[in-house]
Amino acid sequence: MHERDGDLDLRVGTTESGREGLHRIVDAAVLGRSESVTRHRHGLLTGLSMVVVAAEPVASAQVAAVTDWAPPEYRVEFVLAEPSPTLTDRLDSLAWSWVSVASADDPGTALDLATAQSNGEFVVIAGAHAVDATSAAAVRHLGEALGLLWVNGADALVIGPSESVPSAQELTAAVHGPTGPDVRSDRLAAAIGLRRGGVNQLVVLRRWVARFLFEGIGAAIDPLDEFADRVRVLELRLLEVLGEL
Secondary structure, eight states, rough: OOOOOTTTTHHHHHOSSSTTEEEEEGGGGGGGHHHHHTTTSTHHHEEOOOOEETTHHHHHHHHHHHHHHHHEEEEEEEESSSHHHHHHHHHHTTTTTEEOOOOOOSHHHHHHHHTTTTOEEEEOTTTTTOOOOHHHHHHTTTHHHHHHHHHHSSSEEEEGGGEEEEOOOHHHHOOOGGGGGOHHHHHHHHTSSTTTTSSEEEEEEOOOOOOOHHTTTGGGGSSHHHHHHHHHHHHOOEEEEEOOO
């Protein structure tokens, strides 16, 4: 797919790693140009399920970041883990769709419960971190990032600062072709909070992919190993958008 003005191929400049074609790193600088993917598709409606498993006041801040951004082209629903009455009253007053699910101490179980009630084409996960300038910027770029996901045919997308993860050059240097180390599950697990050490990153998953990854994962003997197995079996295509937002 090319941009009408300038004949820009949005796949140029990506870096493949891990298994060939299954993991791409993209400079966040392309986000300002990728907006055309959605801009030229007038009338497109996409359903987003915003999963919020954090406690207050982080939950309200995450919800506010999305409601402040969401354009009319997107059907947005919120899937909230035992939300406060104040938060749900605010969503009701603004006519936003929401559903409540039980909370869970285990992050895998929490995501299983939440994604089971998600109805959007895509599931958006913001984790349990407080909303800061970086995470708010990631939400504002969500539409453009979805354009990149469509162009690249990805199953999962992560938006985050380049300081939080190895650079594209560092990752490429550590990989030696298709038989090199597969880091997709580690990177994705950290971003969604299954593995410690994650930072403020926004994750987008196709809904059916989210269900494949999370269904019953809390009951696994080793959830991280089970998650990694599912990523490999699915041959999950991961796109990471890294850099200053």
